[in-house]
Amino acid sequence: MAMTTSALGGSVRRREDPALIQGSGLYTDDYTPHGTSYVAFARSPLAHAKINSIDTSAAQAADGVVAVYTHDDVAHLGDLLAQVVVAKGRPLLANGEVNHVGEAVAMVVAESVAQAKDAADMIDVDYDPLPAVIDLKEALASDNLVHADLESNVIVPWEAGPFGDEEAIAATKQTIADAKARDDTVTVSVEAVNQKLIPVPIEPRSVVAEWNGGYGRFRVHSSSQVPHALMGAIKTTFGLNANDVHVTAPEVGGGFGVKLNVYNDEILCCFAAQQLGRPVKWTETRREAPGSSIQGRGWVGTATVTGTKDGEILGYELDAIADMGAYEQNFTAAIPFLGLFVGSGQYKFPTHWKATCVFTNTMTTDAYRGAGRPEAAYYLERVIDAYAREIEVDPVQVRLKNFFEPFDEAVVSPIGFAIDTGDYGNNLEKLVEVSGYEDLKAERDAARAEGRHVGIGITTYCEVCGFAPTALSELGFSWATYGLPAGFYGTSLVRINPDASVTVITGTGPSGQGHQTTWAQLVSDRLGIPTERIRVIHGDTEESPMGIGTFGSRSLAVDGSATYDAAERVAAKAKNIAAHLLEASADDIELDADGASVAGSPDSSVDWGEIASAAYLPYRLGETEIEGGLESHVIFDAPNATWPFGAHLAMVEVDGETGDVKILKYMTVDDCGNVVNPMIVAGQVHGGVTQGIGQALFEESIYDESGNLLTGSLLDYPIPAAADLPMFETSHTVTPTNINSIGAKGIGEAGTIGSAQTIVNAVVDALESLGVKHIDMPLRPKRVWAAMQEARG
Amino acid sequence: MQVSMTVNGRDVSADVEPRTLLVHFIREELRLTGTHVGCETGYCGACTVHVDGKPIKSCTMLAVQADGATVTTIEGMASNGELHPVQEGFWERHGLQCGFCTPGMIMSAAALLEENENPSEDEIRHGIEGNLCRCTGYHNIVRAVEYAGAKMRGEEPPAPDWEGGD
Structure with a gap:
């Protein structure tokens, strides 16, 4: 793919920023139409209980209360719609039982937020507590059920490889068993927790619903990553058409997957707006967010590698249990399936991979940045590290020995999916080079000689993102359940105005991904028109063609490509118009910032204004067959997802007295194919890595055995702050994909997918001399200190 | 209760419920929505404003406590159409992504530079420790503050450190 102009590959400053740095960005909670009423929810204090009765009388009579609703009021709307529901969806309001702390039991609408909250506190619910299912192994094995009407807590097991072929899976298991039985092999296992996380976008979720009874139309603002999916869920729930619901996701203050969902509060605000004939607004509080917004991760599992004593891996196995929480929402049980896609990473060895999804009496899990892929990469890269340590071969050499050779035509992974392009050895070797790996090891060894606990962690990852093609709709990758049978394509409309x-x-x-900037660069590259004259609109179901949304590091690879291709078609038409005006051949027309000219005859030119006015004054197009207007809409259905990859290195020092982990260095060499804006890509890596570091060192959603959440505030759930982190050193290799016209793969989740295990490997390396083999995340000082004490005996 | 204060150079007064937080007074009474609410418990710092020149998390202060004070919000940082150097730094060094923490972060960074015109990386990191960002990993926020510091000292800001430079 030629990248010929400076518009692509330039660190163009963001079009979004002037508003955001001056306080004029409009987020959902900033929007308060005239006559707005406010919502608060009464939420369950128990993890599992039968509801005997709900007394709303005091709340009904409280100051400022407009309405109080319970399940009976909304039963006719059915459960909350969700794209992939295997076993049990979420009721809009608790239906005779509660299944996690924070579950919405009743909804209050009042004249002010304070009045709504006061009244919600007055709702009296009589509960009969039931035993809570919290522990994942217990959830898998026990007769104690989250949902009494289901046969077990198991939702679905995902197994490969290859995926979908039981005979071949049996053969893979036999191959690995044979390898284990050889006397020249070693087998190394790591049992590890990939703990449940609360995503914590800094903007709490918010929704404002308005109903126009005359037009029969909803107007909804919501902090959503998927405004079209929300539009579909609303129109289907209320029996309307897609064009009866206008959803806008204005500025959205961080998503990370939390806002890749349709929530009961969004549907309930629409219901109340329709009932009451006035705007209804709900904004989540930080305190209620862990029970009102999805959480992520939550796996336990054992990873096993069998290989020769010189580093050739003959088999990899993962057996994991994944926590789905109490109800399935948008993609819940599909998230571990995304992990399965990349279960064998960059490697060619036989892989038997299994993750079993189970219900527990905790908040629903769903996509949190990386979504299944960080978990998969964590287990794989932890156990390869343990294996390398066992056979005393450098972890870099073990990886290089087991990679796929470079490929520019798709190869099929041991899991059974076709990977677009890859050059893994080159990527890891670049990390070795730019990090000065050998020097770092010498530095580490010198520090150790002084009695310090310094360690290096090095890992690689293979990601899958940019989800397409639309044929994957058979596996649930579409918005069909929301009444919109649209698969995961990219879409864009490019219009030159008069x-x-x-x-x-x-x-x-x-x-926050900067689409207004990157998309302007793509269009400028094709048309020549400067980015300053290009405005990009997103997140609006009425303005935009049917969109899919932003998640799974997909936007540039699919919607960006659609934009690029649409701009190319507009450029072709502009050339035809210019050729007509200049009486030249379209093949000889060149476009630039000023307009069009004939190659080799710079004096023969028309400016953009003349081209545009000819398009909108079609009589000027004379006898040509060119139609009026100057725009193109493209739906781009990529033939495959994209498969970025990369290698990360961390150097850490553990305080031998306190267990405190200090990150001395963090370096990345990612490969996301062609890069449109290096500044934005670096920013995505910084943020992604930081969320992985947060998991490695600080964050954990902890429920006690009764299902009480112990980490509901930012005091108990510390996310990384500035002083916790080093400067990052980011670098790239470039292996373009061949499945889209930009050659770009996706970078939003890469940092998160690559980082947690890099930190843990580094800490285990630092404590090697003590004989520490593994510590479960988060590696808070107390836990590291305990591991050191245990190792020291 | 009646409160009066000067906000971004404008005298304002209103009758508020005693429990009204300063952040809600700013957002709802004055309709200055650039100041954000991220946690309501004083941890995230998205609501940071200047009260009598000092950075304050406005969700930890009642509106009535600010009676008679001079308050500056993000909307008051640019003057005569010219960005404050910290705003410029955030734009030039990609110090923001979703922008939600940004107003509070800018207010804290500006206060830091008032106190210390040439902070080290470590001093910057500790200076903004009370403001949480979930998008940037703080790397480019540190660079943005360094840029702003250089501008305020009349020096040439350091070049950006992403691949390919400018």
């Missing part, structure tokens, strides 16, 4: 400014309307729902 004044020669450009409007781009795209199907994404970004939350």
Whole structure:
């Protein structure tokens, strides 16, 4: 793919920023239409209980209360719609029982937020407590059920490889068993927890619903990554058409997967707005968020590698249990399936991979940045590290020995999926080179000689993202359940306006990824028109063609490609118009910032204003067959997902007295194919790595055995702060994908997928001399200190 | 209760419930929605404003406590159409992504530079420790503050450190 102009590959400053740095960005909670009423929910204090009765009388009579609703009021709307529901969806309000702390039991609408909260506190619910299922192994084995009407707590097991072929899976298991039986092999296992996390976007979720009874139309603002999916869920729930619901996701203050969902509060605000005939607003509080917004991760599992004593791996096995929480929402049980996609990483060895999804009496899990892939990479890269340590071969050499050779035509992974392009050895070797790996090891050894606990962790990952093609709709990758049978394509409309400014309307729902800037670069590259004259609109179901949203590091690879291709078609038409005006051949026309000219005859030119006005004054197109207007809409159905990859290195020092972990260095060499804006890509890596570091060192959603959440505030759930982190050193290799016209793969989740295990490997390396083999995340000082004490005996 | 204060150079007064937090007074009474609410417990710092020149988390202060004070919010940082150097630094060094923590972060960073015109990386990191960002990993926020510090000292800001430079 040629990247010929400076518009691509340039660190163009963001179009979004002037508003955001001056306080004029409009987030959902900033929008308060006239006559707004406010919602608060009464939420369950118990993890599992039967509801005997709900007394709302005091709340009904409280100051400022407009309405109080319970399940009976909304039963006719059915459960909350969700794209992939295997066993049990979520009721809009608790239906005779509660299944996790924080579950919404009743909804209060009042004249002010304070009045709504006061009244919600007055709702009296009589509960009969039931035993709670919290522990994952117990959930798998026990007769104690989250949902009494189901046969077990198991939702679905995902197994490969290859995926979907039981005979072949049996053969893989036999191959690995044979390898284990050989006397020249070693087998190394790591049992590890990949703990449940609370995603914590800094903007709490918020929704404002308005109903126009005359037009029969909803107007909804919501902090959503998937405004079209929300539109579909609303129209289907209320029996309307897609064009009866207008959803806007305005500025969205961080998503990370939390806002890749349709929530009961969004549907309930619409219900109340319709009932009451006035705007209804709900904004989540930080305190209620762990029970009102999805959580992520939550796996226990054992990873096993069998290989020769010189580093050739003959088999990899993962047996894991994944926590789905109490109810399935948008993609819940599909998330571990995303982990399965990349279960064998960059490697070619036989892989038997299994993750079993179970219900527990905790908040629903769903996509949190990386979504299944960080978990998969964690187990794989932890156990390869343990294996390398066991056979005393450098972890870099073990990895290099087991990679796929470079490929520019798809290869099929041991899991059974076709990977687009890869050059893994080159990528890892670049990390070795730019990090000065050998020097770092010498530095580490010198520190150790002084009695310090310094360690290096090095890992690689293979990601899958940019989800397409639409044929994957058979596996649930579409918005069909929301009444919109649209698969995971990219979409964009590029329009040159009569004044020669450009409007781009795209199907994404970004939350800080800078699409307004990157998309302008893509269009500028094709048209020559400067980015300053290009405005990009996203996150709006009425303005945009049917969009899919922003998640799974997909936007650039699919919607960006659609934008690029649409701009190319507009450029072709502009050339035809210019050729007509200049009486030249379209093949000889060149476009630039000013307009069009004939190659080799710079004096023969028309400016963009003349081209645009000819398009909108079609009589000027004379006898040509060119139609009026100057725009193109493209739906881009990529033939495959994209498969980025990379290698990360961390150097850490553990305080031998306190167990405190200090990150001395963090370096990345990611490969996301062609890069449109290096500044934005670096920013995505920084943020992604930081969320992985947060998991490695600080964060854990802890429920006690009764199902009480012990980490509901930012005091108990510390996310990384500035002083916890080093400067990052980011670098790249470039292996373009061949499945889209930009050659770009995706970078949003890569940092998170690659980082937690890099930190843990480094800490285990630092404590090697003590004989510490593994410590479960988060590696808070107390836990590291305890591991050191135990190792020291 | 009646409160009066000067906000971004404008005298304002209103009758508020005693429990009204300063952040809600700013957002709902004055309709200055650039100041954000991220946690309501004083941890995230998204609601940081300047009260009599000092950075304050406005969710930890009642509106009535600010009676008679001079308050500056993010909307008051640019003057005569010219960005404050910290705002410029955040733009130039990609110090923001979703932008939600940004107003509070800018207010804290500006206060830091008032106190210490040439902070080290470590001093910057500790200076903004009370403001949480979930998008940037703080790397480019540190660079943004370094940029702003250089501008305020009349020096050439250091070049960006992403691949390919500018």
